[in-house]
Amino acid sequence: MNNIDFSNLNSFEQQIYERLLEGSKLHSDLKITNAAELCGCSISKISKLVKKLGFTNYKQFMDFLYGRELPQKKTSSELERIKHFIDDFDPALVDEFIELMNNHERIILFGYGPSFICAQYFEYRLRSCSGKFIQVVGDEISVETMVDQNTLLVIFTTTGTFRSFENVYRISREKGCQVLTIAEEYNKSLLANCDRIFWLCKYPQPQGLKPHEKSRTVFFIFIEEILHKLVAPENG
Numbered sequence: 382m383n384n385i386d387f388s389n390l391n392s393f394e395q396q397i398y399e400r401l402l403e404g405s406k407l408h409s410d411l412k413i414t415n416a417a418e419l420c421g422c423s424i425s426k427i428s429k430l431v432k433k434l435g436f437t438n439y440k441q442f443m444d445f446l447y448g449r450e451l452p453q454k455k456t457s458s459e460l461e462r463i464k465h466f467i468d469d470f471d472p473a474l475v476d477e478f479i480e481l482m483n484n485h486e487r488i489i490l491f492g493y494g495p496s497f498i499c500a501q502y503f504e505y506r507l508r509s510c511s512g513k514f515i516q517v518v519g520d521e522i523s524v525e526t527m528v529d530q531n532t533l534l535v536i537f538t539t540t541g542t543f544r545s546f547e548n549v550y551r552i553s554r555e556k557g558c559q560v561l562t563i564a565e566e567y568n569k570s571l572l573a574n575c576d577r578i579f580w581l582c583k584y585p586q587p588q589g590l591k592p593h594e595k596s597r598t599v600f601f602i603f604i605e606e607i608l609h610k611l612v613a614p615e616n617g
Contacts, residue, residue, distance in 0.1 A: 384474055385434055388559060388576045394430050397422060402572065405446040413439045448567060462584045463598055474579050475606045481561060481577075482513065485533035489558075490517040491524065492537035493544050494593045499600045500537050506604070510611045521548050530557030536575065537600060541568035543592040550574040565599045 390398060397420045404411050404419050416439075417424045428439060436442040482488055488507070490500035497519045504517040518524055528534055534553050536546055541564055550573075553560050562575040565582050572578065581603055586595045 384471075384477055384577075384579055385572070386577045387434070387572075389433060390430070393422075394433065396420070397426065397430050398434070401427075402446065402569075405443065409447075411443060446569065448569065459586075459596060459598065462582075462586070463602070465584045466582050466599055467602070469583070470602075470606075472606070474581075474603070475610050478561075478579070478607055479610060481533055481559075482511065485513075485559070486531040487514045487516075487527075487529070487533070489524065489527055489532055489534045490515070490537065491519065491534060491549065492517075493519065495595075495597055496537040496539060496600070499597045499604070500535075502601075503537075503604050506608050507611075510608060521552060524549055525552045525556070528553050528556045528558035532556075532558045534558050534560045536560065536562045538562065538571070539565045539586075539595050539597065539600075540592045541566070541571040546571070546574040563600070563603070565595075565597075 387395070387398070400420045401411070401416055404416065408415070411419070413424055413427055416427050420427065431439050431442040434442065436445065488511075490504055492498075492500040497517070500517045504515050507513070508515045516527060518527065524534065532553075534549075536549065538546070541562075546562070550560055559577070560575045562571055562578045564571055564578060564580055566585050567580055567583070582599050
């Protein structure tokens with residue numbers, strides 16, 4: 382599970398990140414010295430950016446950009462995959478989500494297809510235990526009419542390949558809205574269309590499945606952990 386936060390980057394750090402992202406597409410093994418030259422900054426600036434994004438070191442960050450963090454894809458049952466996910470579950474992401482939610486007046490949940498249905502379930506449960514304005518939407522027009530600077534837009538996506546979130550993100554940023562993407566599978570293209578991203582699982586589903594055919598079990602487990610944390614204080 383990974384938590385990457387772009388919202389704390391200043392404009393220069395954002396430029397460094399964008400150059401590193403482009404550099405990773407052109408070079409198969411971008412050393413930190415070459416990265417510093419590419420970005421026109423010192424090595425220490427690169428290291429500071431990497432840690433600010435939540436990575437331990439430069440190597441871990443580049444491994445993530447290159448997708449090296451992903452295991453070799455192999456066929457396994459859904460139960461085995463979920464067991465691995467539960468064994469690696471990071472409860473810190475639950476706390477991070479609740480903190481983000483508490484820092485915003487309005488929470489808009491967004492998704493396509495089955496991910497939209499997951500968001501509907503989350504909306505129903507979250508309304509009863511958060512005291513926040515919660516609304517689920519599934520189209521760009523609704524996003525444009527509902528988000529503002531006091532809103533957190535939460536995008537649910539399993540693969541990030543069914544449909545682009547570029548317009549959703551652009552509209553949200555124009556309104557001053559912060560965007561969090563909760564994705565199951567690693568997809569580097571999602572990095573450009575959110576302020577913050579939670580990658581939930583490093584154990585991919587079978588490649589032969591289309592996005593709408595993949596299970597949303599990981600989403601529901603993460604959602605239930607959030608709900609449990611929210612209602613736990615009430616139950617003592």
